[in-house]
Amino acid sequence: MYHSLEGKIALVTGSSRGIGRAIxxxxxxxGAAVVVNYVGNENAAQEAVAAIRENGGKAVAIRADISSVxxxxxxxxETEKQMGAIDIVVANVGVAVIKPLVEATEADFDHxxxxxxxxxxxTLQEAARRVRNGGRIIAVSTGGTKMFFTQTALYLGSKGAVEQFVRVLSRELGPRGVTVNALSPGFxxxxxxxxxxxxxxxxxxxxGRIGAPRDVADVAVFLASDEARWLTGENIQAGGGVA
Incomplete structure (x- = not known):
């Protein structure tokens, strides 16, 4: 276990399943009390909350569409109302449309x-406004932004933007002791x-294997801990050595 997160309040977007749930x-x-965010699958969100509570943790599920400001x-x-002041925000939401760039539509781009x-x-803007001094902000990107893949222009382009948001915000929040990092899972x-x-x-x-959600989640937990206090503005690769 890393430095205890006891008493900390965490919000994880897109956390009803996959990497978000593992985080x-x-x-x-x-030790953190966690808000599980979902947009469409309430059953999965409640299952995630139940799993956390069964292991002695504290969690609630809150529906919100992250594409809507x-x-x-x-x-x-609602997080502040139900849990209190926020210490940790993980911006995890991600969607993909896989097709050649020349076939992508305006609707694909907007989605x-x-x-x-x-x-x-x-999400980062609200986190910057609300996270307590000394808090942690993590944005999930992808290891794909340092590779060359076909049919991924929309996904990798959108995640490349996330990495730049992180670099800028880390400089803006440094005086408050808030760290801001990107976490880039591999396969x-x-x-x-x-x-x-x-x-x-x-x-x-x-x-010789693909990653498990927990492989990535453990890195996120480290970034949320006191041990990561000297890391900010970084893009942490969690891809099992894929280059």
């Missing part, structure tokens, strides 16, 4: 950038990784 569970296991602000309002870029930007066992790509992805890691 929420990891923060709760280290008013919903983001309401999410933060992906609306959630990944716009949604993360305004991970979630529904964003197509079945057809899994064998190839596993072969790209020195470990």
């Amino acid at each position: 929420a569970e990891g923060l709760a296991a280290n 008013s919903d983001i602000r309401r999410l933060f309002d 992906v950038f609306g959630a990944n870029a716009k949604g993360t930007f305004f 991970t066992d979630t529904d964003l990784l197509p079945e057809r790509d899994r064998a190839v992805a596993a072969g790209m890691s020195p470990f």
